[in-house]
Amino acid sequence: MIAAELRELVCRANRLLAETGLVRGTFGNVSGVDYDAGVCVIKPSGVAYAELTTACMVPVSLATGAVLESTLRPSSDTPTHLELYRAFRCGGIVHTHSEAATVLAQARTPLRCMGTTHADYFRGDVPVTRPLRRPEVTHEYERNTGLVIVETFRAAALSADEVSAVLVANHGPFVWGVDPFDAIERAQVLEFLARMDLAQRTIAPDAPRPDEWLVDKHYFRKHGAAAYYGQKR
Numbered sequence: 446m447i448a449a450e451l452r453e454l455v456c457r458a459n460r461l462l463a464e465t466g467l468v469r470g471t472f473g474n475v476s477g478v479d480y481d482a483g484v485c486v487i488k489p490s491g492v493a494y495a496e497l498t499t500a501c502m503v504p505v506s507l508a509t510g511a512v513l514e515s516t517l518r519p520s521s522d523t524p525t526h527l528e529l530y531r532a533f534r535c536g537g538i539v540h541t542h543s544e545a546a547t548v549l550a551q552a553r554t555p556l557r558c559m560g561t562t563h564a565d566y567f568r569g570d571v572p573v574t575r576p577l578r579r580p581e582v583t584h585e586y587e588r589n590t591g592l593v594i595v596e597t598f599r600a601a602a603l604s605a606d607e608v609s610a611v612l613v614a615n616h617g618p619f620v621w622g623v624d625p626f627d628a629i630e631r632a633q634v635l636e637f638l639a640r641m642d643l644a645q646r647t648i649a650p651d652a653p654r655p656d657e658w659l660v661d662k663h664y665f666r667k668h669g670a671a672a673y674y675g676q677k678r
């Protein structure tokens with residue numbers, strides 16, 4: 446079986462995603478990648494999370510998007526995942542319509558970095574994309590969703606390693622990490638942060654931002670070469 450280990454891992458990750466409460470029905474998906482093999486593995490389209498098995502995870506070519514050794518259709522969002530893997534070289538991607546993050550996406554409003562809880566995971570605001578234009582929606586919509594995410598990061602000179610999430614305008618969040626489970630953890634944190642930002646906008650919409658050096662202190666004590674938070678691995 447192609448990518449047997451990755452299929453097993455991505456299956457477990459999708460079942461875990463269902464347990465987080467971030468997804469309802471068949472919304473959402475998790476994928477993983479093996480760059481050496483040139484394969485991305487993703488949830489099949491429209492299959493209930495409870496019915497997912499390792500065998501029904503769908504491997505696709507990272508280069509072409511062609512389905513490899515499966516009769517099932519991959520998630521309809523697969524072309525979005527592929528564009529993100531090609532551009533960001535991340536290890537796993539999660540897409541949800543989690544409530545608070547989707548509220549911000551629908552308001553076309555970035556998730557603001559207002560404190561150290563945010564800075565522990567994301568170095569600054571989580572951006573929102575521009576809305577897709579009509580031709581981008583009618584033709585290759587899912588691929589264009591990925592391309593507009595990449596465009597958002599390039600235009601703002603954002604590092605996809607340091608800000609590992611985005612809000613797609615009028616749609617919802619995509620979150621990535623070093624592997625599918627890391628991406629799920631970040632998706633959970635993103636939703637928690639979005640709830641806090643929404644609450645803060647209600648009680649103090651003009652509250653001052655944290656200083657940049659405080660944000661960087663918290664981000665870099667957990668990430669990068671000089672990280673010292675937690676235990677050595």
Ligand SMILES: [Zn+2]
Pocket residue numbers: 473540541542616617
């Ligand atoms: Zn979606």
